Amino acid sequence: MFKSGFVTIIGRPNVGKSTLMNNIMGEKLSIVSSRPQTTRNNIQTIHTTKEHQIVFVDTPGMHKPRHKLGEYMVKVAKDSINEVDVVLFLTTPEEEVNAGDMHILQQLKECNVPVFLLVNKIDENPENRIAKTLTNYADVFEFKEIVPLSAMNGKNVDKIIELIEAHLPEGPMYYPEDMITDQQERFIVTETIREKALRLLSQEVPHGIAVEIIHMKKDEKGRYNIEANLLCEKDSHKGIIIGKNGAMMKKISTYARQDLEKFLNSPVTLKLWVKVKKDWRDSQFMLKELGYK
Ligand SMILES: Nc1nc2c(ncn2[C@@H]2O[C@H](COP(=O)(O)OP(=O)(O)OP(=O)(O)O)[C@@H](O)[C@H]2O)c(=O)[nH]1
Ligand SMILES: [Mg+2]
Incomplete structure (x- = not known):
């Protein structure tokens, strides 16, 4: 059974959304920097195997906008939540649930889509902080799957793909199998x-x-x-x-x-x-x- 669907990557600025998408694709298709608000548009990439076709949407970090460009960025990120099959909610190890994250999770509660909690940057954080994050976040939202990972070194990225595939419906190939992005x-x-x-x-x-x-x-x-x-x-x-x-x-x-x-x-x-x-x-x-x- 061939499965296909759309998956959006959502989170605060600078948590590693674009890095994760690039790691999944094995190619740099979305720009990355150590500054927040790097990504300004939704960037679509297409991951095709014999078993599935997953269309990933890398989105601008959700933040409190201070100008029209910021408003645009937050809007495109929000819009991406509609009509996808899985939402990857990405965050980093935190002592407590981050206020910005809480705000995003509230919006995710309103949509009826499976949401995964992905805790990124485990390569540079202590075990206890990661463990605390996993439990604190699981307390405030009903996540379908929970995965700690490192988008930078690829730790657990394969696992995420497997879990996404498990949640996808049977479906057609939306794009030619050799197409990796719709970007010009x-x-x-x-x-x-x-x-x-x-x-x-x-x-x-x-x-x-x-x-x-x-x-x-x-x-x-x-x-x-x-x-x-x-x-x-x-x-x-x-x-x-x-x-x-x-x-x-x-x-x-x-x-x-x-x-x-x-x-x-x-x-x-x-x-x-x-x-x-x-x-x-x-x-x-x-x-x-x-x-x-
Ligand atoms: N140590 C570590 N750093 C990471 C990891 N993933 C991303 N980074 C770094 O975090 C910074 C932000 O990464 P981006 O991928 O641009 O983050 P983003 O969430 O797309 O940011 P916006 O586009 O601004 O919303 C960069 O300096 C990355 O190298 C990781 O797994 N470990
Ligand atoms: Mg980005």
Whole structure:
């Protein structure tokens, strides 16, 4: 019996949702950084075996939004809960049930879907803290399955797949068996550049960054020529992004190019510009322009 269905990964920012999805897929399809609010859209990937096809949805971390972009992020995460077959609720070892988690769990109570508790980052937490988390969380919500794991080193990830399969209905292949994501190439390119900015820049600068491709074409020798704008919110951020003698820009562009060459499997020339778009995160028009709609 072939099984298939949709599975969403929900949780606070920075708990490791994207890392988990990438580990399951064995490929980096969703960007990861040590900063909260890295993922801004729902990212779909497709895990197909002889027995199943699972469509995973990696979502933006649920948080209290402070601008229109944040509102959009929380909305897409919430929307993902509807019409899925399993919800993976991801958290990290905590002394007590985290207030943000409590808020998410309250919303999950309203939907009639099996929810798994996944406690991530067990590689960097003591046993007693993990055990405490498992019992504390099980006290406040009726989880269908409970799994401690490390999304980073892959511990217990196979087990999660088995448990998901057990809960899926019989169903068809929704996507061709060799398709691993529904994301467009261009989107992955902008995300790759944004990831490097997130990782290299500090404080409030990275969260106000968006990437806009202005040109992307493969030439007859097979080389990709890509030009993109790095948008930031303030004049003062522009200088930080460019860096002393352009050093920061160069770093962002070099790291991004290395990843893009792997992803596109071709040589890449990458040119980046910095542009200030005042408070774009609160502009409905700019959000739409940048694909956050
Ligand atoms: N030690 C450890 N770190 C992890 C693990 N999983 C993820 N991380 C780290 O946690 C940080 C956040 O990971 P992400 O996958 O970006 O988290 P996220 O939940 O997708 O975050 P948002 O997109 O902001 O909601 C990164 O620095 C990861 O390397 C894990 O199992 N162990
Ligand atoms: Mg993420």
